[in-house]
Amino acid sequence: MNIGRTIKAVAWSFIGIRKGSESQQDMGNLNPFAIIAVALVGVALFVGGLIALVGWVAK
Template sequence: MASLQSKRTEKRSFFATLAAVFWSFVGLRHLADYEKDATSFNPFYVIGAGVVGVGIFIAVLLVVVKLVVA
């Protein structure tokens, strides 16, 4: 039982959070991964990864628009 408690409270790194947010943007997340993520991610990391992901998404859109318009 103690090992289950330690696995639930184990926090994951920012890069693991960034990867999970990326796959969430794409829409390719497994239910088991989602359930594991819900208990192991630091909320501040999720917010930071979301902001980084949105920034990258906007930058890619701007580059595509500039290429199409040019």
């Protein structure tokens, strides 16, 4: 399992820019549970960043 490749695949998916061939290749090579774990961490960081930004702006 390559965690760097998993993070890259999830990051590109968040942005929405991904070639179909690369996406299909990743689906065959990456562990689905690792993708879910990395995605959950990414969402938590994104939401935490938004909460921090709103708190800073509202101060």
